[in-house]
Amino acid sequence: MRIGLYGGSFNPAHAGHRHVTRTALRRLRLDRVWWLVxxxxxxKDVRALAPLDERCVQARAVADDPRIVVTGFEARIGARYTRETLRYLGDRRPGIRFVWIMGADSLASFHRWKGFAEIMRLMPIAVIDRPGFTMSPLSARTARMFSEARIPEAEAGALASHPPPAWVFLHGPRSPLSSTLVRARHRDRDRGAAKHDDFSGGSG
Structure with a gap:
C-alpha cells in the first residue's frame, strides 16, 4: 500500500486541496491520500480556526473521492508537530510506504518547521508546484541542504519506494486557491449580505 499524507489546517478545505491530492495520486502512483486535519x-494564528470536527466534515464534502481519507487523528494521539505524526505512523504501520505531500510554498519555509531535517529523513516528500512559488522554493534552505536527495521528476512514480531522504518537485497545472483566499471571499460575501439586509427596508 502506497499512501500520501497531506497535512494542514483545512480551514476550510477547497478545490485547490483536491487538485494537489489528485495530482499526487496520479503522478506518484498512490493508492490513497490521507488528509491530516x-x-x-x-x-499560524489559531484564533480564527474552526473546530476540528467541523473542518473534518467540510473536508470530506470537498474531497468527494473514495481514495481520499479525511482524518483528525493527530488530536487523538496528541501530536503537535509533523515529525511526531510521522514517527507514530512509521512505528505502527511499517508495511505501508508513506509519502509526505506539501505545496511549494511550504518548502520555502520548511526550515522553520520543528525538526525539519528529521522529517526529510523519516519519509519521502513530494512538493507540488503552487502559483508564485515555482522557482523560489528550489533555492530555499531545505532544498539546498538536501539537493542530492532530489530525484528527477520523471521518476516521481517510484518516489514511495525510495529510502529517505528523497524528494521530488512536481510541476504542472496549478490552482490559485488558498484557504486564506476562500475565507476572504466568505467574509466579503457575508458583508455584502449584511449591507443588503441593512438597506432592504420595510415599513416595520
Whole structure:
C-alpha cells in the first residue's frame, strides 16, 4: 500500500486541496491520500480556526473521492508537530510506504518547521508546484541542504519506494486557491449580505 499524507489546517478545505491530492495520486502512483486535519499549526494564528470536527466534515464534502481519507487523528494521539505524526505512523504501520505531500510554498519555509531535517529523513516528500512559488522554493534552505536527495521528476512514480531522504518537485497545472483566499471571499460575501439586509427596508 502506497499512501500520501497531506497535512494542514483545512480551514476550510477547497478545490485547490483536491487538485494537489489528485495530482499526487496520479503522478506518484498512490493508492490513497490521507488528509491530516491538524488541531492547529504552531506557525499560524489559531484564533480564527474552526473546530476540528467541523473542518473534518467540510473536508470530506470537498474531497468527494473514495481514495481520499479525511482524518483528525493527530488530536487523538496528541501530536503537535509533523515529525511526531510521522514517527507514530512509521512505528505502527511499517508495511505501508508513506509519502509526505506539501505545496511549494511550504518548502520555502520548511526550515522553520520543528525538526525539519528529521522529517526529510523519516519519509519521502513530494512538493507540488503552487502559483508564485515555482522557482523560489528550489533555492530555499531545505532544498539546498538536501539537493542530492532530489530525484528527477520523471521518476516521481517510484518516489514511495525510495529510502529517505528523497524528494521530488512536481510541476504542472496549478490552482490559485488558498484557504486564506476562500475565507476572504466568505467574509466579503457575508458583508455584502449584511449591507443588503441593512438597506432592504420595510415599513416595520
Amino acid at each position: 491538524t488541531p492547529g499549526n504552531p506557525l
